[in-house]
Structure formats: C-alpha cells, structure tokens
Amino acid sequence: MNLIQDTLKGNRRAIARLISHIEDEVPGAREALAALYPHTGRAYLVGVTGAPGTGKSTLVNELAKAYRRWNSPRTVGVIAVDPTSPFSGGAILGDRIRMRDLAGDAGIFVRSMATRGSLGGLARATADAIKVLDAAGYEMIFVETVGAGQAEVDIAKTAYTTIVVEAPGLGDEIQALKAGIMEIADIFAVNKADREGADHTVTAIQMMLDLNHASHVGGQALRRGSGQALRHGSGQVWRPPVCKTIAVRGEGVPDLVQAIEAHAAFLRESGLLGQRERERVATEFEHLLREQLMRQFVSRIAPEQWDELIERMVRREVDPYTAAEMLLRGQ
C-alpha cells in the first residue's frame, strides 16, 4: 500500500491508515501530509458543536444523507471527536451509533477520533485528518466536536461554517447564552424540537442575537472568532439563522442544509471565505509552530535540570517567571 497514492485515489484503507499514522505520529506521516497538501483546500468544512447529548451525531447523520441525496450529490467525510479519559488515556468513541444509516455508501467516510489530551473540543490530529479526507476527494467534511460546554471553540477556527446545536430543557438558558460557544455560531440548530420548550429556546437565542446584532451594527470593527454580524464591503451582515430540527425524524434538516448553503454563498460572495481560509491556515500554523518550538526547546533540557527547577519553585526559592527566563537564557 502506498499511502499517498492510494489516499489520492480514495482507497479507504489507505485513508484510514494514514489518519492513524498521523494520530500516532508515525515517522513518515508528515512527509505524506506534505505530499497531500497541494491536493487540499477543495472540501467545504462544517463544524458541529454543542453540549453533550444535544443530538450532534444524529444531525450529522441526517446532514450527510441529505448531501448524498442532493440533486448533485456530494461525497461526505465525517470526523467525530470524543474525549479521551484523562485517567486511563483510553476512550469510548460512540458517535457511530447514531450514524448507522451511513453504512454501505461508498461516498461517505466516517472516522472517530479521541482528543488524546487536547483541549478545545478537537484532537490535535483533527486538522490533519481533514486534509487527508480533503485530498481523498470528500467534498463536504463535517467535524463533530466533543460535547462542548463553552470553552471549546477551536472548531470556529477550523471550519468555514459552524453549527451550534442546542436542545430544549438543558437548564438555565441564560447560562448557555453567556457562554463563548454561542458567539461562534454561524447557524443555530435547536434540535429535539419534538420536546417541550423548543420555542422558548428559539426565542432566547433570537433575543440574544438581537442584542449582539444591535451592538455590532452600531459598534466598531468586528472581531474574528465571532461568526455573527460578519460585515463585508457592502455593509451586509450575516445574522445566524435559527433552525428547529427533529434529527431522529429528519425534520427540519432541509432547512439546515439551506442555511449551510446560504452561509457558504455569503462567505464566497463577500470575499470572507478567503479571509477565513487565511485565518484558518494562520491559526493552524501558529499552533504547529508553538508546539514544535516547545518540543524542540524542552528536548534540550536535561530531565534533572527540569526536576530541580520545579523543586525550587515548589520550595518558593524561585518564581515561575524567573525560572522560565533562566531556561530561556540557557542557565
């Protein structure tokens, strides 16, 4: 098996094996990624995030089916991330349970991924796994984050369109609305609309959007990271639509697909897609550089020196800033 050539041809075992090699940092994985890089940048990336159990996997299952049934069907890649146990380092990856409808379709590839200690709702290997699926020719790539509370907002820097999934009765609405995760939404899906309180959740989100919208339109330049109120040349602004869905029955999914397509068109027409792509690449590069610098640096420090320094900080003989400076100055 030639992982590079076979991945480009869409061979599933090659794709799967290459993703494992990336996760395990097997020598050669980087070179393979370098060879694939010119073939990436074609897929449309959609992030799906939201609190645990809101129905993200069930929705991705429906969205994937919808794109396969589209009048010009698109191939679909799915990366579903679940948390690694901080105690054992193991993980139970259960998102496939809700994606059983996707079995048997050669136009779909589903991969589960454990966070392996990464914070932010994605795994360190997620961005590279996206590249593999992209190079293999998958046209739509859905990335399901771990069930996110609020701090896990990396997805907004990874995807072009971010869907935040809410469900009625998740406790204090206000709390949820305050959380950072609400600010990364390009689209809201209020799932489990068969349950009581869905309209209430929709109203709460709309009210929050009214507030944000007013302050953004009247306010200063818009910050990145916020999908909301993106403004382009003509002063047009994207207001995240709120879609009600019942994922278990596929209801509301056509509207959600429409919303994705509308957002993609908005990004393209406004020129913001290029901007997002540039920011995406920059963020990824920054992460990578930081990590490599850190590794390179730490590898040059003798373990005894490290231990001693920690010990001295514990004894309050030296403070962390001074300790860091000492290391940087090579003392």
Next chain:
Amino acid sequence: MTEQKIRVLVAKPGLDGHDRGAKVVARALRDAGMEVIYTGLRQTPEMIVEAAIQEDVDVVGLSILSGAHMTLVPRVVNLLRDNGMDEVLVVVGGIIPDEDVPKLQELGVRGIFGPGTSTQDIVEFIRKEMGAR
C-alpha cells in the same frame, strides 16, 4: 512518535439485544487505555467490516449472546479477509457453547470469552496479542 494506541471495535452483530457484556468490556478496555469504537446494536457483518476499515482498528471484538455466532462470525472473518484486513485480531465474547470453540478458532478467532470472564483477562489477552506483533 507518541505511544501507539490500541484501537478496538466492539460490535454486536445480528438482532441480539444483550448489550451489557459489550458495554462492560468497552469500558474495561477504555480504562486500560485503549480507544474503543462502540457501534451499538444490530450491526450487519458488512457494517462491522466497513467500520473496522474506516477506523483502522487493531482488534475487532464481537459480542454475541443470541446463539447466531456460527453464522455471523464466519461472515465477519471472511469479509475482513476479502478486504485485506487479515492482520486484525478477532475476539468473540458471549454465549459460545464449548463444542463451537474449536470451530471458531479454526476460522482464526484468537480469543473466546464466555460469561464470568474477568475483564482483566480480556485486557491482558489483547495486550499480549498486540505486543506479539
């Protein structure tokens, strides 16, 4: 290179609704540091092998308490082979009568675990098999 995680697919083929054992085993393997892909109930052999390919697992674990193991296991094993996944370790748990054990072993099933097996034995078996690679 970071540590290579053992990836295990735990699947329930057929119409068997007994999922307690599969869940207990999945949790034990996770607690032993493995990455367990759990696909839920009612999987066809085709679904199981497709998931095994896409997830690039090292181990396929089948949990069968329905008595249908002699039809289901050969289909999974054959499909794995047809797809070039011969190197995958196949283990089976559940209700497997003694007389079927040699037949399954002949098919290439390396580990067979009945009711009351300690999960520690299962963990150790998988680790040993993986270490021998």
